[in-house]
Amino acid sequence: MSATPNPMTDTLRAHTSVRAFTDEPVSQEDLEAIYESARAASSTCFLQVTTVIRITDKELKAKLAELAGNQKHIIAAPEFWVFCADYHRDQVLVPKADLGWTEQLIVGCVDAAIQAQNAFAALEALGLGGVYAGGIRNHIEEVDRLLKLPQNTFPVVGLAFGHPAHKNELKPRLPASITLCENAYQEPDPAELKAYDEQMRNYYQHRSSNAKDTAWSDELERILLRERRPFVLDFLQKKGFAEK
Structure with a gap:
């Protein structure tokens, strides 16, 4: 676009x-x-x-x-x-x-x-x-x-x-063909996801600071395969939120 x-x-x-x-x-x-x-x-x-x-x-x-x-x-x-x-x-x-x-x-x-x-x-x-x-x-x-x-x-x-x-440097975003749907949700094309994964690997390898050999999927694994602030719900409920 x-x-x-x-x-x-x-x-x-x-x-x-x-x-x-x-x-x-x-x-x-x-x-x-x-x-x-x-x-x-x-x-x-x-x-x-x-x-x-x-x-x-x-x-x-x-x-x-x-x-x-x-x-x-x-x-x-x-x-x-x-x-x-x-x-x-x-x-x-x-x-x-x-x-x-x-x-x-x-x-x-x-x-x-x-x-x-x-x-x-x-x-x-x-x-x-x-x-x-x-x-x-x-x-x-x-x-x-x-x-x-x-x-x-x-x-x-x-x-x-x-x-x-x-x-x-500008960090590449997922293409609009994946993130912009019309009228209903559309399953992402695995080939497009793989292409973006490699695009991000190239970005990570060549950026001017904190360069690393990793793909976007590796970063997702690092973040999504671990516990994420399990205490937050209890805190919010004590503060008067998410009680019902």
């Missing part, structure tokens, strides 16, 4: 994760533009159940980086924001709100992700770079405590960003 050149879509299509940052701070003007772009994001039923916590305390940021798996780029990034699903604010206005539904959990995650991606698109349009930090869920209960999140609120994902010191 091809598209007519457009500054916005060109920026989106040129996305790469950035984990190396200069010491230059992000200007107040840019910070406001990024947050206002996030705040303008779509909201399910206009519930507005996302809260962003900007981490400016260096000790707190270092602790969050440690809990996220010793992610040094979180410390190096001038900015680190945590996007939270937040029904507490709605409950303040509507004390009798019927919370605890699994659908509300999904909505909270979806809306937080939409805001985060709006912020990401905005910062890249401003010439900045960043990377998500799902690792904050490695020790989600401790992160929750450090951020002093009330009941019916939990951290979904972090976003570290700033002025890029280095940008990675």
Whole structure:
């Protein structure tokens, strides 16, 4: 699929994760533009159940980086924001709100992700770079405590960003012929999957940093054949989510 050149879509299509940052701070003007772009994001039923916590305390940021798996780029990034699903604010206005539904959990995650991606698109349009930090869920209960999140609120994902010191090469995506279906789900073509697997092997072998001889399927095995944060459901239920 091809598209007519457009500054916005060109920026989106040129996305790469950035984990190396200069010491230059992000200007107040840019910070406001990024947050206002996030705040303008779509909201399910206009519930507005996302809260962003900007981490400016260096000790707190270092602790969050440690809990996220010793992610040094979180410390190096001038900015680190945590996007939270937040029904507490709605409950303040509507004390009798019927919370605890699994659908509300999904909505909270979806809306937080939409805001985060709006912020990401905005910062890249401003010439900045960043990377998500799902690792904050490695020790989600401790992160929750450090951020002093009330009941019916939990951290979904972090976003570290700033002025890029280095940008990675574009990572090939699965082709649209596999990921874009019409009217109903279509089983992926094994030959196309195999071709993409080899394309990713070539990418991993020749990229400028962290080169390795592995295919995409090897990476899937590494991630999908192990236990994934089994404590999360218990945590969410204690926080008032996914009870029914």
